[in-house]
Amino acid sequence: MTNQTPEKDLNQVETNPTEQTDPPSLQDLQEEIQAEDNKKRRLLLLLLLLLLLLLACVCGLFYRYLQKPAPLPEMVPLPVEINYPPHYLFSIYGIDQPVGVALSPGQERLYVAESGGERAVKIFDRDGALIGSFLPPRTTPGQRSPVYLDTNQAGRVFVTDRLQHAIFIYDADGIYLDSILGPDLSLSEYVAKHVGTIEPDVTYAYNLFEQDVYFKKGEEQELNFPAPDHESWSPLGIFIDRTGRMLLTDVAKEKNSIRQLPADVTMAVNWQEFNPPTDTFGTFGQGNGQFLFPNAAVPDSQGRVYVTDGNNGRISVLDSQEGFLFHFGQGSGDGALSLPRGATIDEQDRLYVVDAVGQDIKTYDVSGEDPAFLFAFGEWGLDDGQFNYPNDIVTDSTGRLYIADRENNRIQVWSY
Amino acid sequence: MRKLILITMIAMVLAFALVGVASANGGPHGGYxxxxxxxxxxxxAHTASGAKLLVAADTTALCxxxxxxxxxxxxLNVTDGVLEATAGSNAGTALNGGGFGFYNGSATxxxxxTSGAATDAWGNGGGRGVASALAGGASLTCASCHDPHGSSNYRILKTTVNNTTIAVAQVDEGAQTYDSEQWGTGQSNICAACHNDYHITAAGSGSDVAGLAATGGTAHRIGMPWNGDAGTAAYIGMGTANPETSGFGGYTLPLAETGTNDTVECQTCHLPHGTSxxxxxxxxxxxSVAGDSVLLRLNNRGVCEVCHQK
Structure with a gap:
C-alpha cells in the first residue's frame, strides 16, 4: 500500500494537469452539486414509485387471494416449472378409519366415508369442524360399507357402498334421496312400479341383507316389496365432473370394468325413470385394457381418463375414442406404485395417486403427451404428515389436499 | 464427504429400485x-417400517x-365375513371362516x-380351561395362521403355527369357493396348533374314559365320522340325519371329506375368524367366558342339536 500511493498521485498529476492549473469556479461547483441533488431526487422518486407499485401489486394479490385463495405460484404465473411437493397443514380427527373423501361444489364442505365404527359419512367444514353425518336408511353397521363418494354441481352426494352394491344419493345435508341399485335400476323406479307416482310424503329403502324393499306413505301402514331383479354390479370408485358425467369403477367379481354414465343421471330431479345408456370398458385381468380392482377413474383436461388399477399396481390411461392408450407406474424406480387407490387431478393437471401400501402420495404431471413423475410426499408413521394406509385424496382450487389417512383415523390437510 | 454422498446416492438408487408393484395375479399370495x-x-429391503421388512408396523392392517x-x-371381506357375490347376483354370501367384526350383518x-396384542390361547399346553402364551410370547395376527406368500395347505394356511407343523388338505385344490368348505383330512390341525388340549381324537372320549382324567375328564371327540364308528358307545344318542346335507331344524354344519368319511372337525362347530x-x-x-359365544357357528348350543337332534 505504501509503495502504491505515490505512484497513484503521480499518475493523477500526469493525467489531469489542468485541474491543478484551472480550478472550477464557485458557481460551477454549485451547479454541479445542484445537478447531483436533482439526480438523487429523481432516483429517490423513482424508487418511491417502484415501492408504491410493488405495494399496489402486493395489495392486489392480497385482495385476489381473499377473493380466491390459492398458492402464490398459481396466482402469479411464473415462466418456470413449479415442481415441489405440498406441505402438511393440519389434521381432522373424530373419524373412524376414513377411506373416501369428497368436496362440495363450493368447496366449503368436506364429506368423509368411514370404514370403521358406525361406517357413516361425516360432513366437516374447511377448518375441520364437524357439521353432521348420515347413513343409508335401515341398515346396521355390518350391513353397510361406504367407500368412495363425490358431489355434483347441485351439491348432491353420491356414495358407493361395497356391501350394499349400490350408490346412495343424498342432498348436501345428508338427507337420503334415492339409491342406484344397478346400472339399469334405481330404487324409486322400482318402488314407482309398485305404487304408481311417488309422492313427497313417502319414505322407502332397500337393504340387500334383508332382501326386502320397505315403503311407507305418511302414517299409513308399512309395505314391503320383494327384492328387485336387476343387472349385477359392484360400484366402487366414483367421480362426477362439472358437467355431471359420472365415472365409475365396477369391481363385480371377475367382471372388473370402468363405467361412464351421462350427466342426466346425476343432474336428474329424481330417478323414477332410470335406464341410462352406460359406456362400459375393460375386463378382469392383467392385460392392456384389463383391470384388477380399479379404485378410481379421473379425467384430465385433455379428456383422458386415469384409472388406478389397484392390484395390477399401475395407472391405466383411457381415451373415449381409442379406449385403452397405455399404462404406467408398474416396475421400479421413480413413480413406481405398490397399491394405487384413490386419485385426483388438480387444475394444473397434476395427478395425485394414493399409494396405500407405499404409504405416500405419488404425483405426476399429466399435462403433456406422456405422464411425468413429479414427486412423492409422505411416509409411513403416526405423526403429523405421516400416513398409515392412506386410501383417498381430493384437492380444491386453493391448493389444498385432503387425504384419508385410514389407520391413523384422520383426514390430513396439505397445502402448497 | 464425497464418499458419504456416494454411499447415500447408491442407497437411494437401491431403495427406489426395490419399490415395485403389489400384485402379479390379482393378489400377492403367490404366482412369483x-x-x-x-x-x-x-x-x-432398506426402508421398512415394520417387522419382517413390512412397509408398516401393523400386519393385520396391511391385510x-x-x-x-x-x-x-x-x-374376500374378512371384517364382515362376506364373500363377494358371483357374477349375476348382487347378494354376497357368508364367508366360511366367519368375520372379525361382523357376520351375517350382525356384530361379532x-x-x-388379530390386533397384534399379546395373546394367550386356551388349551395351549396348560390343560383345557387354561390359557397359555403362544410359543415365544408371540402375538396373533392374520399371518399367525395364513401364509401371505401362499402355502401347500388349504386356504394358504401356514405349514408351521405356534412351532407346530401343520398339514391341512383341501379336497379340490383349485376350488375358490370360500363360502363352502373344501376340507380334507386334518382340518382341525390348524386349530390344534394352539388349542391342542382340546384336540381329543381318541375313540370313546365322549364317555367317561379313565385315560382322559389327567387332562380334565372327557371331551368331545374330533376327527371322527359324524355318525360314529359302528358299535361304539360314543355315538349313542346321535340323530339319523346327516348334519351337513340334511341338518336339523333348518340348520346344517360342515363336515370334512364330504361324501366319504364325513368327519367332524373343530370348524364344524366353530368359525375361526369370528361369529355373531x-x-x-x-x-x-x-x-369364565360369560357371554362369549366362543366362535360357535349357531346360537346358544345349536351346534349340538344339529348332530344329536334331541
Whole structure:
C-alpha cells in the first residue's frame, strides 16, 4: 500500500494537469452539486414509485387471494416449472378409519366415508369442524360399507357402498334421496312400479341383507316389496365432473370394468325413470385394457381418463375414442406404485395417486403427451404428515389436499 | 464427504429400485417368478417400517387394506365375513371362516383378536380351561395362521403355527369357493396348533374314559365320522340325519371329506375368524367366558342339536 500511493498521485498529476492549473469556479461547483441533488431526487422518486407499485401489486394479490385463495405460484404465473411437493397443514380427527373423501361444489364442505365404527359419512367444514353425518336408511353397521363418494354441481352426494352394491344419493345435508341399485335400476323406479307416482310424503329403502324393499306413505301402514331383479354390479370408485358425467369403477367379481354414465343421471330431479345408456370398458385381468380392482377413474383436461388399477399396481390411461392408450407406474424406480387407490387431478393437471401400501402420495404431471413423475410426499408413521394406509385424496382450487389417512383415523390437510 | 454422498446416492438408487408393484395375479399370495417384482408390494429391503421388512408396523392392517370392510382389493371381506357375490347376483354370501367384526350383518360376539396384542390361547399346553402364551410370547395376527406368500395347505394356511407343523388338505385344490368348505383330512390341525388340549381324537372320549382324567375328564371327540364308528358307545344318542346335507331344524354344519368319511372337525362347530351367534341362555352367564359365544357357528348350543337332534 505504501509503495502504491505515490505512484497513484503521480499518475493523477500526469493525467489531469489542468485541474491543478484551472480550478472550477464557485458557481460551477454549485451547479454541479445542484445537478447531483436533482439526480438523487429523481432516483429517490423513482424508487418511491417502484415501492408504491410493488405495494399496489402486493395489495392486489392480497385482495385476489381473499377473493380466491390459492398458492402464490398459481396466482402469479411464473415462466418456470413449479415442481415441489405440498406441505402438511393440519389434521381432522373424530373419524373412524376414513377411506373416501369428497368436496362440495363450493368447496366449503368436506364429506368423509368411514370404514370403521358406525361406517357413516361425516360432513366437516374447511377448518375441520364437524357439521353432521348420515347413513343409508335401515341398515346396521355390518350391513353397510361406504367407500368412495363425490358431489355434483347441485351439491348432491353420491356414495358407493361395497356391501350394499349400490350408490346412495343424498342432498348436501345428508338427507337420503334415492339409491342406484344397478346400472339399469334405481330404487324409486322400482318402488314407482309398485305404487304408481311417488309422492313427497313417502319414505322407502332397500337393504340387500334383508332382501326386502320397505315403503311407507305418511302414517299409513308399512309395505314391503320383494327384492328387485336387476343387472349385477359392484360400484366402487366414483367421480362426477362439472358437467355431471359420472365415472365409475365396477369391481363385480371377475367382471372388473370402468363405467361412464351421462350427466342426466346425476343432474336428474329424481330417478323414477332410470335406464341410462352406460359406456362400459375393460375386463378382469392383467392385460392392456384389463383391470384388477380399479379404485378410481379421473379425467384430465385433455379428456383422458386415469384409472388406478389397484392390484395390477399401475395407472391405466383411457381415451373415449381409442379406449385403452397405455399404462404406467408398474416396475421400479421413480413413480413406481405398490397399491394405487384413490386419485385426483388438480387444475394444473397434476395427478395425485394414493399409494396405500407405499404409504405416500405419488404425483405426476399429466399435462403433456406422456405422464411425468413429479414427486412423492409422505411416509409411513403416526405423526403429523405421516400416513398409515392412506386410501383417498381430493384437492380444491386453493391448493389444498385432503387425504384419508385410514389407520391413523384422520383426514390430513396439505397445502402448497 | 464425497464418499458419504456416494454411499447415500447408491442407497437411494437401491431403495427406489426395490419399490415395485403389489400384485402379479390379482393378489400377492403367490404366482412369483424368479424375477418377480411382487415383493415390494408389501416389503422394503432398506426402508421398512415394520417387522419382517413390512412397509408398516401393523400386519393385520396391511391385510385389511384389501380384505377389510371395503374389500377394495379382494372378493374376500374378512371384517364382515362376506364373500363377494358371483357374477349375476348382487347378494354376497357368508364367508366360511366367519368375520372379525361382523357376520351375517350382525356384530361379532366372539372373534380371534388379530390386533397384534399379546395373546394367550386356551388349551395351549396348560390343560383345557387354561390359557397359555403362544410359543415365544408371540402375538396373533392374520399371518399367525395364513401364509401371505401362499402355502401347500388349504386356504394358504401356514405349514408351521405356534412351532407346530401343520398339514391341512383341501379336497379340490383349485376350488375358490370360500363360502363352502373344501376340507380334507386334518382340518382341525390348524386349530390344534394352539388349542391342542382340546384336540381329543381318541375313540370313546365322549364317555367317561379313565385315560382322559389327567387332562380334565372327557371331551368331545374330533376327527371322527359324524355318525360314529359302528358299535361304539360314543355315538349313542346321535340323530339319523346327516348334519351337513340334511341338518336339523333348518340348520346344517360342515363336515370334512364330504361324501366319504364325513368327519367332524373343530370348524364344524366353530368359525375361526369370528361369529355373531347369540348366547341368550345358560351360556350367557356361565363360566369364565360369560357371554362369549366362543366362535360357535349357531346360537346358544345349536351346534349340538344339529348332530344329536334331541
Amino acid at each position: 417368478t424368479a424375477t418377480t417384482d411382487a415383493c415390494a408390494g408389501c416389503h422394503r 385389511f387394506t384389501c380384505h377389510g370392510s371395503n374389500a377394495t382389493g379382494s372378493v 360376539t366372539s372373534s380371534h383378536d 351367534s347369540a348366547m341368550t341362555g345358560f351360556a350367557a352367564s356361565n363360566g
